[in-house]
Amino acid sequence: xxxxxxxxxxxxxxxxxxxxxxxxxxxxxxxxxxxxxxxxxxxxxxxxxxxxxxxxxxxxxxxxxxxxxxxxxxxxxxxxxxxxxxxxxxxxxxxxxxxxxxxxxxxxxxxxxxxxxxxxxxxxxxxxxxxxxxxxxxxxxxxxxxxxxxxxxxxxxxxxxxxxxxxxxxxxxxxxxxxxxxxxxxxxxxxxxxxxxxxx
Numbered sequence: 001x002x003x004x005x006x007x008x009x010x011x012x013x014x015x016x017x018x019x020x021x022x023x024x025x026x027x028x029x030x031x032x033x034x035x036x037x038x039x040x041x042x043x044x045x046x047x048x049x050x051x052x053x054x055x056x057x058x059x060x061x062x063x064x065x066x067x068x069x070x071x072x073x074x075x076x077x078x079x080x081x082x083x084x085x086x087x088x089x090x091x092x093x094x095x096x097x098x099x100x101x102x103x104x105x106x107x108x109x110x111x112x113x114x115x116x117x118x119x120x121x122x123x124x125x126x127x128x129x130x131x132x133x134x135x136x137x138x139x140x141x142x143x144x145x146x147x148x149x150x151x152x153x154x155x156x157x158x159x160x161x162x163x164x165x166x167x168x169x170x171x172x173x174x175x176x177x178x179x180x181x182x183x184x185x186x187x188x189x190x191x192x193x194x195x196x197x198x199x200x
Contacts, residue, residue, distance in 0.1 A: 032057045034176035036065075043166030055173075062187040076189040083189040092191045093198040124148065130157055 038051040053067040067073040074085040085092045124132035130150035137144065150158035159171045191197060 029178050030059050031179055031182050032176060033180060033182065035174050037172050037174075039170045041168045041170070048167070056182055056186050058182050058187065064187055074189075076187060078187045078189075085189065085191070085195075087192075089196075090192075090194060091196045091198060092189070093200055095200045128158075 033056045034054070036053060036055050038049075040048045040050075042048055049070055051067055052069050053065060055066075056064045061077065061079070063075075063077045065073075065075040067075075072087050074083070074087075076083045076085070080096060082095045083092055084095065119135045119137055122134045122136070124134050126132070128150070130152055132148055132150050135147045135149075137146075145162045145164060148160040149156060150160070155176065157173060159173070161169045163169070
C-alpha cells in the first residue's frame, strides 16, 4: 500500500510548507488525473520491479491507482476505507484508512496534526532539470526515511521515496490533467462477481 501513499501524502500537504510554485499547485488543483511509471530499486541500486498505470485524485480524500504492469492491481480510497483489488487472485481487501496508509499519511489525510511536528522540510539543489524539496519524518514508524519531490514550475514531475530498508521507489508523472471533472464513480469500488472479500 506504500506505493499509493506517495502522491496521497503530497496531495494533502498544506500549501504553506512547500516552495512557491508547489504551494500554488496544491492551493489551486482540486482534481488530478494522468499516467505514471514506477521503478523500485534495492539498497544497492539494482532494479526490483518496474510498473506503470494511471492515477486519479480528488479532494477531499479520494484517490485511485490502476496498475497495468508488471501485473494488474487497483487501489481505491474514499472516506475512511481503502480497497486493494488483485484481479489475478480474484481478491479484494478492504482496509481502514489509518491501517492502509500508516500514522503520518492518515493524519494528513484527516487534516489532523501539525505538519511541522511531523516533517523536516529541506530545499535541495536542482537536478535533472527539476527543482527539489525533501520531507523527512520525525521519529520512526512512518514507513519511509524521506520523500523527495521534483517539480518544474507548478507541476510535480517526480516523487522518490526511501524506505527504512534502503529500498527506493521512484514515480514519474506525465500527461497530467488538472481540475477536470471526475465522476463519483471513479472512486467507487464494486467487487466483481466471484471475488473473495477480505476485511483487515
